[in-house]
Structure formats: C-alpha cells, structure tokens
Amino acid sequence: MIVLDLEFNSGWYSVNMEEILQIGAVKIDYPGGPIKSAFNAYIRPSVHKRLSPIARLLPEVQSSMDSPLDFRQAFALFLDWVGDERVCAEWGRNDVRVLFKNACYWGLEAKLPDYCVDLQTAFGRTVDAKNGLPLSRAVEYCGIPDSFVFHDALNDAMYTALVTRYIDEGTLKDCAFALTERDIHPVIPPKQPKKNQTRSGPFDSRKQALSSRSSRRVACPECGTVLCVNEWATQDGTVFYARCSCGGHKFIRRLRMMEAPDGRFWTYTDTISWSSDNVKLLSAAQNYARHTCAPDKPPRRRRR
Numbered sequence: 001m002i003v004l005d006l007e008f009n010s011g012w013y014s015v016n017m018e019e020i021l022q023i024g025a026v027k028i029d030y031p032g033g034p035i036k037s038a039f040n041a042y043i044r045p046s047v048h049k050r051l052s053p054i055a056r057l058l059p060e061v062q063s064s065m066d067s068p069l070d071f072r073q074a075f076a077l078f079l080d081w082v083g084d085e086r087v088c089a090e091w092g093r094n095d096v097r098v099l100f101k102n103a104c105y106w107g108l109e110a111k112l113p114d115y116c117v118d119l120q121t122a123f124g125r126t127v128d129a130k131n132g133l134p135l136s137r138a139v140e141y142c143g144i145p146d147s148f149v150f151h152d153a154l155n156d157a158m159y160t161a162l163v164t165r166y167i168d169e170g171t172l173k174d175c176a177f178a179l180t181e182r183d184i185h186p187v188i189p190p191k192q193p194k195k196n197q198t199r200s201g202p203f204d205s206r207k208q209a210l211s212s213r214s215s216r217r218v219a220c221p222e223c224g225t226v227l228c229v230n231e232w233a234t235q236d237g238t239v240f241y242a243r244c245s246c247g248g249h250k251f252i253r254r255l256r257m258m259e260a261p262d263g264r265f266w267t268y269t270d271t272i273s274w275s276s277d278n279v280k281l282l283s284a285a286q287n288y289a290r291h292t293c294a295p296d297k298p299p300r301r302r303r304r
C-alpha cells in the first residue's frame with residue numbers, strides 16, 4: 001500500500017487545477033505495518049504564476065521553487081518507485097485525484113490505482129469524531145511524537161502511515177473509493193468572465209448551477225445588502241433573470257448558462273438596472289418559464 005501526500009498551489013486562471021509542489025509517499029505492507037520505503041520529490045511549478053497564500057506558507061516551498069524537477073520528471077520517478085503497488089491511501093480523498101489530474105494535464109499516461117482508501121474518514125469513524133480531523137490532531141490523539149514539521153508532503157505521508165495502526169480494520173474497507181476518468185480531467189471553463197460578471201462552476205447539471213449559492217448570491221448595487229435569488233426566469237434556457245429587492249432598491253440579476261467541453265456547466269452572473277427595457281425582458285422570461293431554486297447543500301469542509 002502506498003500512503004500518499006501532496007503539497008500544491010491552487011490557481012484559478014485558465015485552468016482550474018491544483019499544481020503540485022511536492023509529492024511525498026511511503027510504502028507499507030499492511031495498515032500499521034513498518035514503513036518500508038519512502039519517496040520525496042519537490043516540483044518546480046510552471047502552470048500558475050503566483051503562489052496562493054496557503055502555498056506561500058508551506059515550510060519547504062523554496063525547495064519546490066529551486067527544484068531541478070518539473071512535474072513530468074517527478075511523476076516518472078514516482079511511478080518507478082511505486083512499481084506494482086496498486087492500492088493508494090491518503091488523509092482524505094483529494095490528493096490521489098490531484099496527482100492524476102496533474103498527470104492528465106501534462107498528457108502523461110498512468111494506470112489509476114485499483115482502489116484508494118480515505119484514512120481520514122476511517123480514523124474519524126474509529127475514534128467517533130464527527131468531522132474530518134486534521135492530520136495533526138490525529139497524530140496528537142495517537143500520542144505519536146510530532147518531531148517533524150507538518151505540511152511537508154513526506155512528513156505528512158509518514159505521519160499518515162503511522163496513524164493507520166490506530167484504525168479499525170473493518171472501517172478501512174468501508175472507506176475505500178475508486179477514481180474515475182472524470183475525476184482526473186482538468187476542468188476547463190468555457191471562457192473568461194467579463195469585468196462585471198461573476199463566474200461560478202463547474203456544475204454537473206443546469207439545475208445544480210441555478211441552485212448553487214454562488215450563482216444566487218448578489219449584493220444590491222446601491223447599498224450592498226447581500227441577497228439570495230430564489231427564482232430564475234428564462235425564455236431560452238441560456239439567459240436567466242431574477243427580480244431582486246433589498247427593500248429599498250430594485251434591480252435585476254442576469255445569469256448566462258454556459259456548457260463547457262466536458263459537459264459541465266458554468267454560470268456568468270451580472271446585475272442590470274430596473275429600467276423599463278430590462279423589466280420587459282424579466283417579465284417576458286417570467287411569463288415563459290420559472291425555475292425555483294432548490295436549497296443549496298451546505299459547503300463541503302476543506303482539508304486544511
């Protein structure tokens with residue numbers, strides 16, 4: 001079993017992809033087993049021009065910036081090291097996906113693992129924790145000495161492997177998951193938003209796009225009061241309008257629905273004035289088709 005951890009830089013420019021800055025991994029024969037071998041590679045980034053505030057705080061970020069390895073080289077070394085291992089475990093269920101997404105971005109072929117194990121959920125269930133515990137908390141809980149700095153991929157992979165000793169074996173099986181091809185294709189939005197537009201996505205369906213909180217949230221252009229659209233109206237299924245009022249001011253929210261080449265949806269929203277022409281557009285749409293927004297799912301917890 002490979003226990004994997006990554007450090008990466010999230011970006012939001014032309015491609016939505018977490019660019020990997022470091023791959024850390026260890027091999028164990030079974031959960032709780034001794035660490036047999038370790039892999040570490042710092043990767044010089046080249047996709048995103050700027051580091052995110054989180055990436056800037058990584059303890060070893062300079063080693064990545066100065067690394068002689070680009071992703072292609074590091075990934076080739078990693079696959080060599082992995083050999084025939086077909087099972088991958090990690091703290092959460094994000095890093096394996098990110099790894100293969102990066103490989104896909106660079107056009108590198110690699111077989112997906114047979115299955116992956118979400119050790120964070122497995123550990124949480126073992127100790128009856130409600131939410132996703134940070135790795136550092138689990139390490140503390142298990143009484144493992146935290147002599148190595150966290151958020152270095154190799155150290156985190158090592159800590160994760162050590163924590164497997166404390167995880168209930170039945171729980172491990174329940175926390176297995178598989179990656180699909182769809183998980184690993186980088187998400188390409190159809191186009192850049194215009195100056196006054198807000199872009200949100202990707203969404204799996206039009207309904208999800210219309211109901212998402214990010215598509216529905218709007219601030220009154222006069223007083224800044226934040227509102228949430230409850231109903232969209234449309235004539236053509238592409239441009240949607242919503243009547244908005246903060247109490248003191250009236251305006252119209254406009255949403256354009258775009259489908260990306262991968263079949264997912266993006267919304268581009270802007271605000272237009274309550275002028276008679278715009279009100280005509282709104283009324284025409286309202287007379288044609290109305291879409292009431294389903295309640296949004298609560299936001300997913302992020303790992304860090």
Ligand SMILES: [Zn+2]
Nearest residue numbers: 220223246249
């Ligand atoms: Zn207002």
